[in-house]
Amino acid sequence: MTDLIGGAGHVLDPAAIRAFVLARLAAEDLDGRRVCVIVPDATRSCPLPLLLSAVHEALHGRAAAVTVLIALGTHAPMSAAQLAKHLGGPYPGFEIRNHEWWLPETLVSLGRISADRVAELSEGRMKQPIDVTLNRAVVEHDVCLVVGPVFPHEVVGFSGGNKYFFPGIAGQEIIDFSHWLGALISSAEIIGTRGITPVRALIDEAAGMIPSRRLALCLVVKSGSGDLHAMSFGEPEAAWAACADVSARTHVEYLDAPVRRVLSIIPAKYDDMWTGAKGFYKVEPIVADGGQVIIYAPHITRISAMHPEIEQIGYHCRDYFVKQWDRFQDQHWGVLAHSTHLRGAGTWDPVGGERPRVTVTLATGIPEPVVRAANLDYLDPATIDLEALAADSFVVSQAGEVLFRLR
Incomplete structure (x- = not known):
């Protein structure tokens, strides 16, 4: 009952x-x-x-x-x-x-x-x-x-x-x-x-x-x-x-059309990107092909407290791993899964390489070399004019729990 x-x-x-x-x-x-x-x-x-x-x-x-x-x-x-x-x-x-x-x-x-x-x-x-x-x-x-x-x-x-x-x-x-x-x-x-x-x-x-x-x-x-x-x-x-x-x-909100840029503002309860990545998962469905998600979280200073290997593997789409499985099958599959979840949809082939559907940009306290080595884009949060950026973005405050989808 x-x-x-x-x-x-x-x-x-x-x-x-x-x-x-x-x-x-x-x-x-x-x-x-x-x-x-x-x-x-x-x-x-x-x-x-x-x-x-x-x-x-x-x-x-x-x-x-x-x-x-x-x-x-x-x-x-x-x-x-x-x-x-x-x-x-x-x-x-x-x-x-x-x-x-x-x-x-x-x-x-x-x-x-x-x-x-x-x-x-x-x-x-x-x-x-x-x-x-x-x-x-x-x-x-x-x-x-x-x-x-x-x-x-x-x-x-x-x-x-x-x-x-x-x-x-x-x-x-x-x-x-x-x-x-x-x-x-x-x-x-x-x-x-x-x-x-x-x-x-x-x-x-x-x-x-x-x-x-x-x-x-x-x-x-x-x-x-x-x-x-x-x-x-x-x-x-x-x-x-x-x-x-x-x-x-x-917990699901619907949009009539995709957006070019999302400004995803991550709350303090997510203290690394392993958890703060929810701010990407929940908005990926509404981003247009070739669009961008900016993860804004100046308080986050590390990718993962418990899974440092993600810094070596980096963030990649699913096909990057599936089509090179011999290289990656001995890694922790949960780390590979997290990698694909934050990188989002995309394709990979040995000639053309990786083609992500959207750009993921971290505006966090994680150092730029670490971010770029992990295959993500970097933006210094200290240089951001939030008001100006918000005027040209779809803004999600307190990101990570509400899902945004297209009708």
């Missing part, structure tokens, strides 16, 4: 949010259970202090143990100070952990998905077995409760639900695998696609192997704020689907 409150255009009252969480958790068989609460890191807009305080009220003294696990994927870990700001609290009796994806001892294998099944799920794009590796908290707890938002997403279509397991608290192999599958489809094609995409199908298949009971409190957040438009509760697949329908009506 899935319950949904709110909807597109609504803003839920905090008291109603708390009452919904308390009522839904009160109705579940959680007495004496060990509960793992899986939540996003700070790269997603989400009113976690409000939600976790309600979860704490519902579970403290009732559950045998509660662990709050931060779904980092392969993002950088959050410090104690960052966690306190992000989660609120304190929450007596709750243990709070980062997903330490870089430590093999924190992971457990749940089994394998066969090559034939992978081929079926991926619609023939990939055919090899995949080890389903996840944070061992999933086998150390009786119940896994996902609490997190749903947004248009460049790898899976719409984020949320079982995506908080894969890639949220998964091992790098299956993270890389799922992201490269999305890259083969391409960000521009899959982003904002409703329903079960091939990547979502793979994620759901892997999540079905989790031995603990899975529940989800899915959210539709007003972008850049702590307000909620809607929330749903139930099994992750159904709760996610209910909120994805609302997100599709809330």
